[in-house]
Amino acid sequence: MPIITQKIEVDSAYVAAVLGTADANLRVLNNQLDADLFARGTTVTITGPDYEVARAAKVLDELESIARRGHTISPETVKHAVKMVAVEAPQSVSAALAADIVSRRGKTVRPKTVGQSEYVRAIDNNTVVFGIGPAGSGKTYLAVAKAVQALHNKDVSRIILTRPAVEAGEKLGFLPGTLNDKIDPYLRPLYDALRDMLDPEIIPKLMEAGIIEVAPLAYMRGRTLNDAFVILDEAQNTTPAQMKMFLTRLGFGSKIVVTGDISQVDLPRGQVSGLRIVRRILDGIDDIYFADLGADDVVRHQLVGRIVGAYDRFDAEQERKKDQE
Numbered sequence: 001m002p003i004i005t006q007k008i009e010v011d012s013a014y015v016a017a018v019l020g021t022a023d024a025n026l027r028v029l030n031n032q033l034d035a036d037l038f039a040r041g042t043t044v045t046i047t048g049p050d051y052e053v054a055r056a057a058k059v060l061d062e063l064e065s066i067a068r069r070g071h072t073i074s075p076e077t078v079k080h081a082v083k084m085v086a087v088e089a090p091q092s093v094s095a096a097l098a099a100d101i102v103s104r105r106g107k108t109v110r111p112k113t114v115g116q117s118e119y120v121r122a123i124d125n126n127t128v129v130f131g132i133g134p135a136g137s138g139k140t141y142l143a144v145a146k147a148v149q150a151l152h153n154k155d156v157s158r159i160i161l162t163r164p165a166v167e168a169g170e171k172l173g174f175l176p177g178t179l180n181d182k183i184d185p186y187l188r189p190l191y192d193a194l195r196d197m198l199d200p201e202i203i204p205k206l207m208e209a210g211i212i213e214v215a216p217l218a219y220m221r222g223r224t225l226n227d228a229f230v231i232l233d234e235a236q237n238t239t240p241a242q243m244k245m246f247l248t249r250l251g252f253g254s255k256i257v258v259t260g261d262i263s264q265v266d267l268p269r270g271q272v273s274g275l276r277i278v279r280r281i282l283d284g285i286d287d288i289y290f291a292d293l294g295a296d297d298v299v300r301h302q303l304v305g306r307i308v309g310a311y312d313r314f315d316a317e318q319e320r321k322k323d324q325e
Contacts, residue, residue, distance in 0.1 A: 005047045008060050014067040015042045018060065020075065025063070028078045029056060058085050071108075080112050080299075101145040102152070102197050109145040109197060115297040116142060123257060126289040128247065130235075130278070131259040133293025134312075139259040140233050144193040146257070147229040151211070156253065158210060160230045161190040162246075164217040164237045187214050190233060217242060226251030235260035236275045237267055243274030263315060 010018050019026045019039055026044070029037050035048025035056050046056045059081050063073055066081075101109045101120065111117040116138050122129050123146045131139035147159045191214060194203055206212040217238065232238070232246055235258045243258075250256055260275045267273060282288050295309040 002050050003048060004050050004053055005045060006053050006057060008044045008046065008057055010042050010044060010060065010064055011068075012042050014064050015039075017067040017073050018063045019044075020073065020078075024075055025073060025078045028075045029059065029082070032079060032082045033059075055082075055085055076299075077112075084113065101142070102148050107196070109141070111142065112138070112299045113297045115291070115293045116299075119291040119293060120146065122289040122291050123255070126287050127254075128250070128256045128288045129258070130275075130288075130290045131257060131293060132262060132275070132290065133297060134261055134263065134295065136298040137293035138297060138299060139291075139293055140189065140231070141193050141196075143231050143233075143257040143259055144190065145197055147231060148194075148197045150229045150255070156229045156255070157227045158229075159212045160220075160225060160228050161187070161194075161212075161214045161233065162217050162220055162231070163187060163190065163233045164235075164242065187216070190214050190231075217246060220246055220249050223249055224251045225249045225254050227253040228255075230254060230256045232256070232258045233260070236262050236265045236273050238274040239267070239271060240274040240277055243278055263311065 020028075023039060026037055026039055033048070033052055033056050035046055035052040037056060038045045038047075044060060046053045048056070059078070062081050062085065063078065066073055066077065071077075101111075103109070111120050115133075119129070119131055119139070120142055123143065131143060133139050144161070147156075147161075150156045151159055191203075194212070194214075198206070203212065207214070217232065228251070230249070235243065237260075238246065246258075247256065258275070258278075262273060262276055265273045265276075279290055283290065295306075295312060
């Protein structure tokens with residue numbers, strides 16, 4: 001394969017942001033790509049196979065676009081950009097990585113991978129969206145961010161967050177306190193996400209006014225949820241009947257996002273997960289979208305992505321062995 005050299009000029013106003021402190025971002029690019037990158041002043045020289053040189057040039061262009069939008073470029077941003085360019089994202093990497101959802105006190109929530117960007121776009125364009133993926137893939141966090149954004153934009157008048165209260169090794173009856181005290185740990189991750197996006201002191205006031213509701217799934221029965229952004233989290237722990245009950249709560253002017261990880265079912269043995277079978281029932285219906293997030297969408301510690309990938313490979317091998325028996 002031909003080895004070529006190409007010189008890329010980076011705008012002097014953004015070269016420091018693109019290359020990183022002490023060229024830290026450039027070192028990440030060298031580690032991530034099968035090409036050699038060398039910077040002198042505002043010129044980056046790229047040497048390698050023609051397709052890798054083109055890829056490196058594309059990443060540098062996207063990083064400069066991100067810098068132009070006023071966003072900080074970290075080594076993690078560079079890694080995400082390389083991955084997104086590799087899978088030929090349908091939209092520009094800079095647009096995906098710089099698409100702010102909500103901001104609070106200098107912290108901005110935005111999608112960080114192609115999968116997350118498509119998931120966010122699906123929420124914008126559909127009434128019911130299923131976000132299915134492993135821990136750390138952003139399925140719940142981004143859904144809460146979109147809910148807060150919809151409330152700020154007055155697209156809805158309230159946010160409803162719910163989860164099934166299913167034991168994951170613990171027994172509710174043995175936990176201390178009242179019923180609310182016992183249920184609270186199951187809802188805590190939703191409170192945590194809200195606190196990242198809203199001032200903590202305002203959340204109790206919004207809850208008291210009924211603008212934000214965080215409640216177990218059982219509290220949804222018999223209701224019609226109008227003009228609301230409704231999120232069902234940990235949906236792998238619903239039964240098919242519970243899933244049907246929840247989805248049929250949809251009212252006028254509302255949006256539903258269902259999130260879950262089908263590899264983490266905590267239902268009693270023999271119980272079928274409603275999330276496992278819902279795609280077979282609803283796939284192909286207009287205005288319902290299934291977003292599949294994977295190990296590449298995990299944006300926690302990089303080791304989490306490797307752990308998820310290893311478990312996925314193990315599960316696939318177990319399924320293969322079952323098929324051979």
